[in-house]
Amino acid sequence: MSENSHPHRADVLVLGAGPAGLLAAAACHRRGLDVRVIAPEPAAPWDKQLSAWEQELPGIPSTWVRGRWPGMRVAGTTATTLAAPYLAVDVPTMQADLLESLQGSLVAGHVEGLSHSDDGVAARLRPRLGAPDVIGAAVVVDARGALPGRYWQSAVGLDVSLEAPWTRGPWLMDFRPAFSRQPRPSSAGAREGAMSPTFCYVLPFTERRVLFEETVLMGPESEAVLPQLEARLRARLAGYGVRVSEVHRVERCRIPMDSVARPVPPALRDRVVTFGAAAGFTHPATGYQLGLSWRRAEPLADAIQSTVDGRAAPLSASVWPDEALAAHALYRFGAGAVRSMDSASLVAFFDAFFGLTTEDAVGYLARTLSTNDLRRAMWALFRRAGWRTRLELQRAAVRDPLGALRGVFDNLMEQAA
Numbered sequence: 092m093s094e095n096s097h098p099h100r101a102d103v104l105v106l107g108a109g110p111a112g113l114l115a116a117a118a119c120h121r122r123g124l125d126v127r128v129i130a131p132e133p134a135a136p137w138d139k140q141l142s143a144w145e146q147e148l149p150g151i152p153s154t155w156v157r158g159r160w161p162g163m164r165v166a167g168t169t170a171t172t173l174a175a176p177y178l179a180v181d182v183p184t185m186q187a188d189l190l191e192s193l194q195g196s197l198v199a200g201h202v203e204g205l206s207h208s209d210d211g212v213a214a215r216l217r218p219r220l221g222a223p224d225v226i227g228a229a230v231v232v233d234a235r236g237a238l239p240g241r242y243w244q245s246a247v248g249l250d251v252s253l254e255a256p257w258t259r260g261p262w263l264m265d266f267r268p269a270f271s272r273q274p275r276p277s278s279a280g281a282r283e284g285a286m287s288p289t290f291c292y293v294l295p296f297t298e299r300r301v302l303f304e305e306t307v308l309m310g311p312e313s314e315a316v317l318p319q320l321e322a323r324l325r326a327r328l329a330g331y332g333v334r335v336s337e338v339h340r341v342e343r344c345r346i347p348m349d350s351v352a353r354p355v356p357p358a359l360r361d362r363v364v365t366f367g368a369a370a371g372f373t374h375p376a377t378g379y380q381l382g383l384s385w386r387r388a389e390p391l392a393d394a395i396q397s398t399v400d401g402r403a404a405p406l407s408a409s410v411w412p413d414e415a416l417a418a419h420a421l422y423r424f425g426a427g428a429v430r431s432m433d434s435a436s437l438v439a440f441f442d443a444f445f446g447l448t449t450e451d452a453v454g455y456l457a458r459t460l461s462t463n464d465l466r467r468a469m470w471a472l473f474r475r476a477g478w479r480t481r482l483e484l485q486r487a488a489v490r491d492p493l494g495a496l497r498g499v500f501d502n503l504m505e506q507a508a
């Protein structure tokens with residue numbers, strides 16, 4: 092551990108106390124590094140149901156799991172099952188355990204800027220009575236959450252008790268309009284600015300305690316979609332024939348889907364690294380980021396430890412290895428294609444997507460495929476898609492030739508080799 096030359100000098104300063112910030116801080120703390128976590132309210136409850144495919148969260152403690160299902164139902168127009176385990180995180184327990192492990196390291200404050208200092212980085216805090224104005228550290232992890240984007244995933248969820256047991260299982264995506272009483276898909280859709288078809292996400296924690304969430308995958312920035320989503324959700328519940336006896340929690344979700352990493356000034360890049368949603372971890376097609384934060388926290392902490400010990404370690408490569416960057420470009424290309432689709436194309440696209448092998452479909456969603464397998468899965472999707480979806484993918488290739496070249500041309504080259 093390095094020597095503290097200043098009363099407010101730490102080895103590692105983590106900006107932000109969301110899931111990414113606390114996972115990174117806890118990994119550093121386990122290595123014996125002197126960590127500080129700064130956030131306006133470091134113990135503010137994470138008021139969201141975090142979930143992920145089990146393969147995204149290897150080694151997650153069983154006490155952090157609220158629900159586990161052996162497979163998830165999905166439907167564009169026809170229903171099928173992706174037979175891979177899916178987990179709902181016990182968010183209060185995960186947060187409480189992380190906060191407890193970081194007791195004494197939490198600082199309430201709002202970071203306004205970072206600058207170079209003789210022995211590392213200095214973080215300037217918004218002035219507050221009795222609190223330090225500046226905290227120095229050898230390394231700063233910026234986990235201040237996502238920057239805004241142009242395309243937003245919006246959802247309204249109801250965590251409810253039901254009068255009768257829910258017997259239809261867990262659903263990742265139910266696009267079937269028959270159950271939602273929403274307007275039938277038409278080619279009007281996204282291009283004309285109407286809200287795309289929405290899907291329902293269903294997590295039955297017990298027979299009668301169920302989370303239903305109506306989601307628009309990539310919609311407009313405006314929060315005006317939230318009341319529409321709530322109305323659709325209530326219509327959906329009626330369509331499912333569900334009667335609610337108690338509403339425990341309402342979840343309103345807004346995730347910028349095309350958010351990029353927060354910028355780090357070039358002069359600070361050997362000492363400052365972004366992490367979590369702040370590093371652009373958001374999956375361009377699903378909005379999830381927890382799995383990447385979980386899997387990258389340990390490599391990041393290793394790189395930080397090396398830096399603190401004076402051994403050169405590229406911090407950003409521990410967070411974004413080259414292979415993952417290449418895959419991310421493909422995901423962004425895929426998401427670009429999806430967000431320009433009209434309603435009918437979108438549902439047809441998901442029918443084709445859910446027709447992939449479970450390994451490919453879940454690997455795509457969980458980001459556990461190698462880049463080569465990801466390309467192969469995208470090709471398989473293109474081959475099995477109908478003309479409408481192919482046309483949309485070709486249009487996307489014209490809009491994003493670089494992304495298409497990465498995904499398609501590399502694959503042709505491999506096939507020719």
Ligand SMILES: Cc1cc2nc3c(=O)[nH]c(=O)nc-3n(C[C@H](O)[C@H](O)[C@H](O)COP(=O)(O)OP(=O)(O)OC[C@H]3O[C@@H](n4cnc5c(N)ncnc54)[C@H](O)[C@@H]3O)c2cc1C
Nearest residue numbers: 107108109110111141142202235236344367368379380381
């Ligand atoms: C309702 C909802 C449900 C979601 N469900 C899932 C899911 O099921 N699975 C999944 O993988 N992802 C999900 N996500 C997406 C994503 O995982 C979460 O948004 C997650 O909270 C992002 O974690 P983070 O730590 O990177 O950022 P955040 O959770 O946004 O945390 C940012 C932290 O930075 C602090 N901060 C901000 N500015 C400053 C500043 N200037 N100085 C100091 N601190 C600052 C904030 O106070 C906060 O503590 C969901 C998102 C929402 C909104």
